[in-house]
Amino acid sequence: MGPPGVGKGTQAAQMQALLGVPHVSTGNILRVAIQQEGSALGPEVRRFVERGRLVPDGLMGDLIAERLERKDSVAGFILDGFPRTLEQVDILDGVLGRLGLELDRVLMLKVPEAEIVRRLSGRRTCPKCGSVFHLESRPPATAGVCDACGAELVQRPDDTERVIRERMKVYADQTLPVAEAYRSRGLLIEIDGFGEVDAVRARLTSGLGKV
Numbered sequence: 001m002g003p004p005g006v007g008k009g010t011q012a013a014q015m016q017a018l019l020g021v022p023h024v025s026t027g028n029i030l031r032v033a034i035q036q037e038g039s040a041l042g043p044e045v046r047r048f049v050e051r052g053r054l055v056p057d058g059l060m061g062d063l064i065a066e067r068l069e070r071k072d073s074v075a076g077f078i079l080d081g082f083p084r085t086l087e088q089v090d091i092l093d094g095v096l097g098r099l100g101l102e103l104d105r106v107l108m109l110k111v112p113e114a115e116i117v118r119r120l121s122g123r124r125t126c127p128k129c130g131s132v133f134h135l136e137s138r139p140p141a142t143a144g145v146c147d148a149c150g151a152e153l154v155q156r157p158d159d160t161e162r163v164i165r166e167r168m169k170v171y172a173d174q175t176l177p178v179a180e181a182y183r184s185r186g187l188l189i190e191i192d193g194f195g196e197v198d199a200v201r202a203r204l205t206s207g208l209g210k211v
Contacts, residue, residue, distance in 0.1 A: 002109035026081035061091035109193035
């Protein structure tokens with residue numbers, strides 16, 4: 001867990017390879033549910049997403065449960081993007097209880113807010129293939145053009161500085177209490193998320209053995 005732009009997705013993908021367990025991202029779960037033919041929950045998810053509304057906690061919990069019941073999660077999993085509120089902590093507790101599972105630890109990436117603003121405001125995405133670039137750390141070969149498919153890169157509306165700072169306020173209000181809840185259970189490990197990807201990964205790997 002950690003604030004927007006801290007590198008959760010990047011690090012979770014690398015931890016997936018290191019540990020040999022699936023990276024369970026709520027964003028990916030929603031996209032797959034919408035696209036997957038015959039999905040029992042897909043049409044319900046689509047109704048919320050197409051109206052620009054947040055998927056309710058209960059439905060999100062059902063999607064998480066459905067994902068964690070798959071065979072590839074038997075040996076473990078890395079959750080990314082859930083839970084984000086105390087209500088979702090309760091929902092996850094219920095899901096894990098039904099599956100006879102429990103969390104081993106919660107790794108919280110931390111960086112200064114100014115760095116979050118720099119990272120997100122410089123991010124550019126491809127609306128066609130989903131590739132992500134950064135004006136400073138990972139610029140495209142041709143300015144404004146996706147290396148993978150040639151489409152024009154865009155800045156997400158929520159990657160402007162004003163919106164980023166508002167997202168940070170929401171994070172402080174809603175998600176920091178989640179960290180405190182897991183701290184009280186002795187599960188939380190705080191990790192310095194500043195620096196190169198490999199350096200942060202090394203700190204995360206060290207954090208796995210601290211609980």
